[in-house]
Amino acid sequence: MxxxxxxxxxxxxxxxxxxxxxxxxxxxxxxxxxxxxxxxxxxxxxxxxxxxxxxxxxxxxxxxNQPEPNKPTENSTFQVVEIQRGQSLIAGAGTEIILRSGEAVAVISPLGGLSDVTGAEDLKKDEKIPANHLLIIPRDDGRGVRALADSFLLVKGGYTIN
Known part of the structure; x- marks a missing residue:
C-alpha cells in the first residue's frame, strides 16, 4: 500500500x-x-x-405522634395525666405509670397484674396503688389503673382513658 x-x-x-x-x-x-x-x-x-x-x-x-380519636396516646417522656373518679387509664405494653396524687386501684388482665417496680411486687385486681411507685405494664392486654378519686398520674408510653 x-x-x-x-x-x-x-x-x-x-x-x-x-x-x-x-x-x-x-x-x-x-x-x-x-x-x-x-x-x-x-x-x-x-x-x-x-x-x-x-x-x-x-x-x-x-x-x-398526633393524637387521633380512639388511638392510644404515646409519649417518650413522662406526661402529667389527670383522670377523674371512675375513669380508667388503660395502658399499652411497656407503659410506665406513677400515681402522684389521688387514689387509684389496679386494673388487671387474665394474664396478670401490674408490676410495681418500687415495691417489688405484682399488684392484684383492685389493689390500691401506692403513691410515687413506678408501675410497668408488661403487655397490651387491658391493664391499667382506675381512679377512686380525682388523680394525677405521670405516664410514659401509650394509653387510653375510658
Missing part, C-alpha cells in the same frame, strides 16, 4: 473512534445518575436517598 492510502485509512479510523467516543459520552450524559440505565451509584446519589429516607421517617414519626 502506498503511504497516502495508509494515511487515509488511519485518519478514517481516528475519526470513527472519535465519533464513537463522543457518542458514548453524549449517551451517558443523558441518563439520570443511579437509574437503571446508569448502574453506577455515586456518593451524592446515596446521600440524596438517605436524606429522602430521613425526611420520610421524620414525617411519619411526626404524624404518628
Amino acid at each position: 502506498n503511504k497516502k492510502l495508509k494515511s487515509s485509512i488511519f485518519s478514517v479510523g481516528i475519526i470513527a473512534l472519535s465519533l464513537i467516543t463522543v457518542g458514548q459520552m453524549v449517551y451517558a450524559s443523558t441518563k439520570d445518575p443511579g437509574s437503571k440505565d446508569d448502574p453506577i451509584v455515586t456518593l451524592s446519589y446515596i446521600e440524596l436517598k438517605l436524606e429522602q429516607l430521613k425526611d420520610y421517617i421524620d414525617q411519619k414519626s411526626f404524624s404518628s
